[in-house]
Amino acid sequence: MQFKSLMMATTLAVACSQAFAAGNEEQIRSRLEAINPQIQVMSVKDSPIEGVMEVALSSGETLFTSKDGEYFLLGQLYQAKGNGFVNLSEQRKKGFRAESLKALNPEDMVIFSPAGEVKATVYAFTDVDCGYCRKLHSEMADYNKAGIEIRYLAFPRAGVGSGAYNKMVSVWCADDRQQAMTQTKAGQAIAAKECVNPVAAQYQLGQEFGVNGTPALVFEDGSLMPGYVPADRLAAFIEMN
Known part of the structure; x- marks a missing residue:
């Protein structure tokens, strides 16, 4: 019974998290499109920074926004790791490019x-x-x-x-x-x-x-x-x- 309750609680938490993320995405899209209808949002997802969303635009640019889309930064996200910096934005873009190339027809x-x-x-x-x-x-x-x-x-x-x-x-x-x-x-x-x-x-x-x-x-x-x-x-x- 405890295991079943734990599973139900976990499922509910995941569902709430997904619904919350979907709500954030819609809110962010609405704010950006209200500013400029020509802005095309490709995806909205959590960034490695808690409370910050990563927004990919059709222009190839990436925005980092607050969850309500009111504040944003344009640029690259780096992580301090070891004795250097890792460009997390380029790593994600690199993966996207590789998968996109595989899907192309020669x-x-x-x-x-x-x-x-x-x-x-x-x-x-x-x-x-x-x-x-x-x-x-x-x-x-x-x-x-x-x-x-x-x-x-x-x-x-x-x-x-x-x-x-x-x-x-x-x-x-x-x-x-x-x-x-x-x-x-x-x-x-x-x-x-x-x-x-x-x-x-x-x-x-x-x-x-x-x-x-x-x-x-x-x-x-x-x-x-x-x-x-x-x-x-x-x-x-x-x-x-």
Whole structure:
């Protein structure tokens, strides 16, 4: 009887906790949307700090708020551990990126693979009008020679509906995506095409990943490396990690 009562009390406590968390989430969402309807809240959950909630936004930013959503901080959460600091925010984001990459369909990407063994796969958020994206692409043979497979994801920096966005839709809708990507990044015009495509969804995913410029390289473990990296340095980094 005591065990049964204990189980009932535990179940009730968990249910109350879940209901309380749900209430907090709704209250926080309402406050933020009232301030700016364009704010999109992806998730609300407890942070490691008692009494503070962690709010993930569609922009890739993270807010830390009081339980009623009245007070908030924007930034990274660190933990003092041993002789250094651990970036807890990046750790959580890294896990989110890794799981999100696993859920992607390779058929929605533009992939350049080595002729031989694939030693590493790197996801590259790219913009066809970005100078350093074009430089990276011009050295694709070097990346592939080092055993690195590059999987392009679309990130038109000017947003959905921009000139770069329309070019990237044409690339993703082309009969030969690799050729279309190469031509576009060489500054050559390709035939304008439309189809059901992942460009807008990948742009949104990049924002959720915390991408704010291109190229942005994401590794299978969820690590994010912003900017252009030459093939030899990228290969050395992958080998070290």
